[in-house]
Amino acid sequence: MQTATGPAQTLRLAVVVAALGVVFGDIGTSPIYTLQTVFNPHDPHPVPVAHHNVYGVVSLIFWSVMIIVTLTYVTLVMRADNNGEGGIMALITLLRRWTGGRGRRTSAMLAAAGVFGAALFFGDSMITPAISVLSAVEGMNVIDPDLRDFIVPITAVIIVTLFSVQSRGTATVGRFFGPVMVLWFTAIGACGIRGIVDNPEILKALSPTYALTFMVDHFHIAFFALAAIVLAVTGAEALYADMGHFGRRAITVGWLGLVLPACTLNYFGQGALVLADESTVSAPFFLLTPEWARIPMVLLATAATVIASQAVITGAFSVASQAAQLGYLPRLRIEHTSASTIGQIYVPWINATLMIAVLILVFAFRSSAALAYAFGMAVTGTITITTTLFLYYARTRWGWPLWGVLLGGGLLLVVDLMFFAANLTKLVHGAWLPLTIAILTFTVMTTWQKGRRIVTRAREKAEGPLREFVDELVHRDPPLVRIPGTSVFLNRGRDTAPLAMRAIVDHTHVLAEHVIIVSVETANVPRVPDSERMSHDDLGYAKDGIVHVEARFGYMERPNVPHALALLSAEDTEGPIDLENASYFLSKLDLCMGDAHTMPAWRKRLFIATSHITADAAAHFGLPLSRTVIVGSRIEV
Secondary structure, rough: OOOOOOOOHHHHHHHHHHHHHHHOOOOOOOHOHHHHHHOOOOOOOOOOOHHHHHHHHHHHEEEEEHHHHHHHHHHHHOOOOOOEEOHHHHHHHHHHHOOOOOHHHHHHHHHHHHHHHHHHHHHHHHHHHHHHHHHHOHHHHHHOOHHHHHHHHHHHHHHHHHHHOHHHEEEEOHHHHHHHHHHHHHHHHHHHHHHHOHHHHHHHHHHHHHHHHHHOOOHHHHHHHHHHHHHHHHHHHHHOOOHHHHHHHHHHHHHHHHHHHHHHHHHHHHHHHHHHHHHHHHHHHOOOOOOOHHHHHHHHHHHHHHHHHHHHHHHHHHHHHHHHOOOOOOOOOOOOOOOOOOOOOOOOHHHHHHHHHHHHHHHHHOOHHHHHHHHHHHHHHHHHHHHHHHHHHHHOOOOHHHHHHHHHHHHHHHHHHHHHHEEEEOOOOOOHHHHHHHHHHHHHHHHHHHHHHHHHHHHHHHHEEEHHHHHHEEEOOOOOOOEEEEEEEEEOOEEEHHHHHHHHHHOOEEHHHHEEEEEEEOOOOOOOOOOEEEEEEEOOOOOOOEEEEEEEEEEEOOOOOOOOHOOOOOOOOOOOOOOOOOOOEEEEEEEEEOOOOOOOOOHHHHHHHOOOOOHHHHHHHHOOHHOOOOOOEEEEE
């Protein structure tokens, strides 16, 4: 995919339009439900519909968007990229790289915070499709109240359809997303202008004094309103997460050039409408639309929310893939759905889990207003963690002065924490949901990481040192029988011998003429060029036909071992090898409960249960199934 930094000047507008279709779907559909949620009379902490409150809320929405999205994300956080990639998992790898010498405790705490932020994102990816599609379909209620009973079933059908087509990828339909969102932002901006023209006094809310006065003079109301106002910034994390696909410049141009003006106009137009008629507060977004255009607007809103859902689902696929590469989740089956855009992937297990979770949310909450209490907690938690990690990175890596980080960064964190605290007041009203999802996901991820270390130590003990094993083979008496052919043994590192190789030698007493031991390393960069992918080691013997190679892949790449081996020369492999007929050997571990006090029993059971979703190793590493042999071994946890 061309990026905004690419050489083709004429394609830059196309990249911006594409970014509009993927990056801004979530934040761009927030006007549908934000203002009506703030003034929802059924809220446990309702905000009265009064003139000074409307001015204060609209001003707070505008300045919250400016501070959190424009300043924090677009201006600051998006500067912290890992070879062009963004997102909280990329930020974790940056912190790992630059805090290596600052103590294990600091590094572990930062990584844990980042993993919890990623866990919150999974909660966000479950709630976003539910609240977005529900809020759009609820427009039917404005057209005809008798259609109310059809809202939830229609939403469920749309969601099932959405998840059913994920395996096809967005490569085919992606080109339509951008134009649809351009039409969407144009339409909501035009509707906003219509409302402002009828009551231009609302433009006074552009002054931050209205937001500050509302917070100071009516803090008992404004504080609770923050739990709904935060809905205006939902999707801000997508700007950072999708930076690698389109580039910082394209996202910045799209945000400042169209998205921010359109959303601002619509929020102010809704505010003007509510000032003129308080009864419109039940559905200000759709009532702001001319009556003749409401059916088209409902259809357009539904399309826009589907696109918003598509973006966050794809984001969940990316986060899960990166987490698996970094050792926080088992190896998952991943399918690339685009030959030109590496970020477009499909993860079947994540897709099925998300679909079930989203449908449960739709049928359990049944309205966007009820889901709004849950939505804010996931968003504020992720934003607060991202800001904290960024400030630490800016201080340690870029050398920002301490006073600047404490003063400027402290103010940003105060804003984030105010939103987070406001959402805590909704804990019993639905905010518990994303926290519960995050805690469960965090527990699974950290349990897998710890269990994986335990299994690795047990495996290394069973495998024994690789060089000693090679020494034994070279000096074996009588000599080991070597048969024509090439055998490739996949191994987890360069220090230990593959269990499959030991088993074959012990049971058959023969070995192929050419043996390549391959270990796959996931680098802390998104992608590794072929020129830097392979390194080899003769293991102390230059002509024994046994070599170890290390294949490096970025955490955004799907490992392809045969492709990587083709990059080796005959000199690297101690003679020409026949990859077309090579046999590949994998060591499969059978995990079982042990007596060692390595983890609590419940975490051992969780680790073993999680291991069952591990993808087939042969498919994961791109091995030819007809020439792959699996050798099993049992290891106690």
